[in-house]
Amino acid sequence: MKGFILVVLGVGLLHCASAATHSLRYVYTATSGIPAFPEFVTVGLVNGEPISYYDSVIRRETPRQDWMAKSEGPDYWERETLISIGAEQTFKVGIENIKPRFNQTGGVHTWVNMYGCEWDEDTGVTKGFNQFGYDGEDFVAFDLKTKTWIAPTPQAVITKHKWERDIAYNEQRKYYLTQTCIEWLKKYLDYGKSTLMRTVPPSVSLLQKTPSSPVTCHATGFYPSGVMVFWQKDGQDQHEDVEHGETLPNDDGTFQKNTHLTVTPEEWKNNKYRCVVQVTGIKEDFIKVLTESEIQTNWGKTNRGANDPNTIGLAPIIGVAVALLVVVVAVVGVVMWKKKSKTGFVPASTSDTDSENSGKGAQKT
Incomplete structure (x- = not known):
């Protein structure tokens, strides 16, 4: 839990931070070998606050803030549900494709994707990021500038080459992170401004x-x-x-x-x-x-x-x-990943898993 919160908030150790920096992040987590837990979970966060949730048990996208429930109607949640259902299947295939590369069959395994964008309200500077981790280690990340995939481990090279061949898809992912994601971030900030823009002294x-x-x-x-x-x-x-x-x-x-x-x-x-x-x-x-x-x-x-x-x-x-029990599976994956991660976030576009149709239609709005 603690590691996950640290990751999604991105809190640094500088003595000052910009109050105008906002973020929209999504965490997709597929697991295997964990009894009584969903095999797939998605969590959406704005400025570190959960706004949406889906898992393979409830099989529907649900709001996690009152202002999200009030601002978006049934069509939005139905659309997001369909996207998550598609991502669920892709991620389940992905984790099974990766296991043999590490000579694995059974056991507990996690396949995590964290992607999204940041926007500095004062300067207008934006950033996009997308990174995948497997069993607590960095797996692949997309470099937004070069539109190529970084593979820090030999087992990820096949994924790197496969995804780099899909030039049109990578262009679309870059557009999402530099344009669409920022637009939705601003929209969500407006929805929840009374909560997200508040300050409370310690x-x-x-x-x-x-x-x-x-x-x-x-x-x-x-x-x-x-x-x-x-x-x-x-x-x-x-x-x-x-x-x-x-x-x-x-x-x-x-x-x-x-x-x-x-x-x-x-x-x-x-x-x-x-x-x-x-x-x-x-x-x-x-x-x-x-x-x-x-x-x-x-x-x-x-x-x-x-x-x-x-x-x-x-x-x-x-x-x-108790309050964040709904994200426990995502927590497992991200905590393991980021505590071991050596490279940190890389400016990125996004994709989903190591299947032939990786990420097709699985991007959240």
Whole structure:
């Protein structure tokens, strides 16, 4: 779950982020060997917020935001359902075609495609991306500039050559990502502007399990997801002995993030340490100075309660697991893939799987 959210939000480690950068992403995931889970799932996301969902059990495209349900009628959802049904068949064939290349038969396997576009509202700059992963590793990605496929593994070379032969299809994919995708992104942003364009300031706390444990700066309840949580020592950014956690969603649609500082009590008592939180679209910095009175801990207490630093932040994560259960299969594929990925996103066009009709008609609007 955590890895998936990090991927779809694309949160970086710069101290500033553009509030005007918006994204539309689709994640297609085919699986085999996972009992009681759908064999195929699609999830659509705008600015990291799920907007649509399909799987091979329910076999229909469904809205995941009220504003999507209100803005698009039955024709839209029927059309999207037909597209996903077509993609389902293509992806199922694709995963079976790839297995023999790795000398595989049974076992658990994932075949994931993530594609979409980004638009900077201030500069007008747009980006397209499309990448495939198999069993947690990069498989192929489309280079938007050259309209060629990048194959980082020998098993993907046959797919690269097959897809590069379809010149007309690759041209169409480029047009989708540079034109059509951007148009739909802007339309979805207009549909959900009251939600997607809002800003919510964070609540910031300093947590510590024991006096010898790292001090955690916990920022939660903020929106949008673009955030920087970093430590400073005597006014200078502290990079050593700092560990950044991933940005995670809360069950109320906001986000949370932890950054851990390993420092002795003697050190922070003799120097000025502070945690700084910056949220995209909010000019104000949110700061907590590391002092003994600011640290929340249950060290020495026999009964743990709601304020236990071991449990703070856990309830939102549990809520997320329930709220986002519909994307669990996509999560499995993307978490495995991106935790191992070496190349990252490549500017791209899109296609679907390693079948003779890969991607034909399977592109979402």
